[in-house]
Amino acid sequence: MSIIAPSILSANFAALADDIKDVERAGADWIHIDVMDGHFVPNLTFGAPVVQAIRPVTKLPFDVHLMIERPEQLIPSFIKAGADRITVHAEACTHLHRVVHMIKEAGLPAGVAFNPATPIAAVENLLDDLDLILIMTVNPGFGGQQFIPQSLPKLRQLRTMLAERGMSHIHIQVDGGINAQTSVLVREAGADVLVAGNAVFLEQDRAAAIASLR
Numbered sequence: 001m002s003i004i005a006p007s008i009l010s011a012n013f014a015a016l017a018d019d020i021k022d023v024e025r026a027g028a029d030w031i032h033i034d035v036m037d038g039h040f041v042p043n044l045t046f047g048a049p050v051v052q053a054i055r056p057v058t059k060l061p062f063d064v065h066l067m068i069e070r071p072e073q074l075i076p077s078f079i080k081a082g083a084d085r086i087t088v089h090a091e092a093c094t095h096l097h098r099v100v101h102m103i104k105e106a107g108l109p110a111g112v113a114f115n116p117a118t119p120i121a122a123v124e125n126l127l128d129d130l131d132l133i134l135i136m137t138v139n140p141g142f143g144g145q146q147f148i149p150q151s152l153p154k155l156r157q158l159r160t161m162l163a164e165r166g167m168s169h170i171h172i173q174v175d176g177g178i179n180a181q182t183s184v185l186v187r188e189a190g191a192d193v194l195v196a197g198n199a200v201f202l203e204q205d206r207a208a209a210i211a212s213l214r
């Protein structure tokens, strides 16, 4: 069964706590938090103080997706604020091994994300250290974009790579343009953690929306 992680980027920021409680009631598994710095991606979102403010609102794990340059500078503050798992972009880390170990040594599961144009080979020698690999199914920076179909062969390639190495316990996460239709395609291609922003938060009936993704 897929893990569903609604992305609060599509929530109503004026009622963020209520929206988080609502998706928890509706059956969400993780809360996906998109951190953007206006440099690595052309948009700006939340910092650690926002994560800290919403931490008491839910018991669900906070899945923090860092779309920022030099993530090693901010990882400690996100952990202190209540992150339960952290994913960094391969493209944003000069020393990816060091950054992944920084997350692991703090006791958190570590993930590595890949933009649509980045080959996944960069992670081949790091598999022992990873809990999750995120295949971006849009170019990161904004919610509500269209799913990129070339992500599907990449997902299959990753699934095969993990199976060949006996590493199929590593989560394969997808993020961007996931809805009731594309969720079927990505699941068939190997994804087991589905992030969805608009497809959950813009729906009146969030329980039905989550069920249709699952």
Ligand SMILES: O=C(CO)[C@@H](O)[C@H](O)COP(=O)(O)O
Binding pocket: 007, 009, 010, 032, 034, 065, 138, 139, 140, 141, 142, 143, 144, 145, 175, 176, 177, 178, 195, 196, 197, 198, 199
């Ligand atoms: O990381 C990102 C965007 O960069 C995502 O988490 C989006 O927030 C997903 O939004 P939808 O495409 O599902 O609306």
Ligand SMILES: [Fe+2]
Binding pocket: 007, 032, 033, 034, 065, 175, 195
């Ligand atoms: Fe994300």
